[in-house]
Amino acid sequence: MADPVTVRAATPDDADAICAIYAHYVTSGVATFEVEPPTRDEILRRIDAVTAAGLPYLVATLDGAVAGYAYCAPWKTRPAYRFTVEDSVYVAPDALGRGVGGALLDGLIAWCGQVGVRQMIAVVVDADADGSLTLHRRRGFTDAGRLVRVGFKHDRWLDTILLQKSFD
Template identity: 75%
Template sequence: MVTVRPAAPDDLDAICAIYAHYVQAGVATFELTPPDRSEWLRRFSAIVDAGLPFLTAEIDGEVAGYAYCAPWKTRPAYRHTVEDSVYVAPDALGRGVGGRLLDALIADCTDAGMREIIAVIVDADGAASLALHSHRGFVEAGRLRSVGFKHGRWLDTVLLQRSLDAE
């Protein structure tokens, strides 16, 4: 069974390992070098200190994924818009982890007074992420062509957007 809870600093080693897999083996992120634990602690603190959700999913007490929302842009007019990130441990794929995390993010962002959530998804190898988001009401808002170069190829991103019920 998948349990979702607020992430804690003790989760950061597992989060580092999950993200490092996607940095090194895939194109879900455009980072080329996996961040170390101290960088993850900085990111974690910035998100939590901003009052935004940073969540961990567990299966049988082991971290099976994580998700968070960060500010979309730093300018004040964007303060009610966030960008989501959802990553599932490779051995936990297909077990409902991503869906549980994204559902919790949406609820937490609504409670935090956010109005819009943006997802930036690399369309190469991104079918699962696109499906995950579209099943939760995200709609395509645009496409950026050849904006990333990783693993010897140019990559497009698809921008998805979901409006929340926040007033």
């Protein structure tokens, strides 16, 4: 029997695994609009920026290996948005369908609920997004809108769907 999913705070030792998971989505998919995979140093900088803001940067382990990661970042930089965050969840391709994404999103929601976040926003690229949309909707996110043709990647225009979860 496989070990259960374990969620914990990311550490610098997780950077290589995070890089590998993210590089898959950057190069072969449209879940992110980034077009070049970031370096290990850039991932470390991003982890530091998120955690310095008092927000969660989590990894999930499965069978002893990092199987996914997730974090919340400020939605916008202007002070009036300080109680609103955007979540990001990425699961290793070989761990899809094993509860990793749900465990990570549950961890983000729990953390943000404890630190006074009032709104969590998910920006989901609508192409091949059924899993991400279902994941968020099952946890109380509601559709908040669609942005049409806002990204161009892999020779096609892409829409994003905005979802929102309120903590009040």
